[in-house]
Amino acid sequence: MATLVPLPLHSLLHQKPHLQTTNNHRLFRLSAQSRETIDPVSSVQYTPGVLDHVFLNLFRNKMAQEVGWDSEKPGYDGLIDVANRLMVARTNSETKDAAVRILRSLFPPLLLELYKIIFAPVAQGKLAAVMVARVTALSCQWLMGTCIVNNVDLPDGSSLPSGVFVERCKYLEESKCVGICVNTCKLPTQEFFMDHMGVPLLMEPNFSDYSCQFKFGISPPEDDSTLKEPCLEVCPNATRRRTAATNTHEMKCPKA
Known part of the structure; x- marks a missing residue:
């Protein structure tokens, strides 16, 4: 989906995170502010390009093949x-x-195997984590919206530019569903990178402001609080459950 340009290992592992788009200087400052100050109603705008439409159609076609059904709605709504x-x-x-x-269907199987064998073991996995962070930020804005590469604190106490901060995830905002976020994005993406590319990944979606932090090189915790999230107030799938609910426990998203 994106071309990897070989760079010196020392340069990849120790350089400061860079911004991916012209507007990201503003977004980087915003991400440093308290998330409580972000208006959950307003949206960060991202203008898709030609390749974005190609990626969207490819991903949607693969998903439709798996489901055995496609929507009549065009584009992202579909x-x-x-x-x-x-x-x-x-x-x-x-x-x-x-x-x-x-x-898995989006990648040639041999490419995944080679990445896991050749790149994943280098420098205790740090090179692979940095590389996939860059490619994710460059190639997935059509799905998530504007994002930047940022630093991640690793368990060994070091810091690595292997994070991707999504200012406002379009996939979560449009679906308005904790279950869709968790089961069609967070959990499978974490499993895909670990099992098929050899790169641990922790994704931390924020259901209050729709941001999401990717942490490549970090394994998910056994007790993930994301799986205990209640349904969003705006979730279209929760309307009937909310009407029938008698206590807060019942409002835990059953699809999370």
């Missing part, structure tokens, strides 16, 4: 419809497994 169908017709585990298959 993608969200298919993602919703992917989730509601399956158990959480089945949804995650299906999403992993979709991600």
Whole structure:
């Protein structure tokens, strides 16, 4: 999906994170502010290019093939419809497994195997983590919206530019669903990078401001608080459940 340009290992592992778009200087300052100051109603605008439409159509076609159905809606709205169908017709585990298959289908199998064998072991995995962070930020804005590469604190106490901060995830904002975020994005993406590329990944979506922090090189915790999130107030799938709910426990998203 994106071309990797070989760079010196020392340069990749120790350089400061750079901004991916012209507007990211402003976004970098915003990301340093308290998330409580971000208006959850306003949106960060990202203007898709020609390649973005290519990636969107490819991803949507792969998802539709897995589901066996496609929406009549065009573009991104149709993608969200298919993602919703992917989730509601399956158990959480089945949804995650299906999403992993979709991600795998986007790459030549040999490419994944070579990356896992050649790059993943280098420098205790740090090179691979930095590389996939860069490619993710460059090639996935069509799906998530504007994002930047940033530093991640590793368990050994070092810092690495292997993070991707999504200022406002379009996929979460458009789906308005914790279950879709968790089962068609967070969990399968974490599993895909670890099992098929050899790169640990922790994704930390924020359901208050729709931001998301990718941390390549960090393994997910056993007790992930994201899986205990309640349904969003605006979730279209939760309207009937909210009407029938009698306590807060019942409002935990059943698809998370």
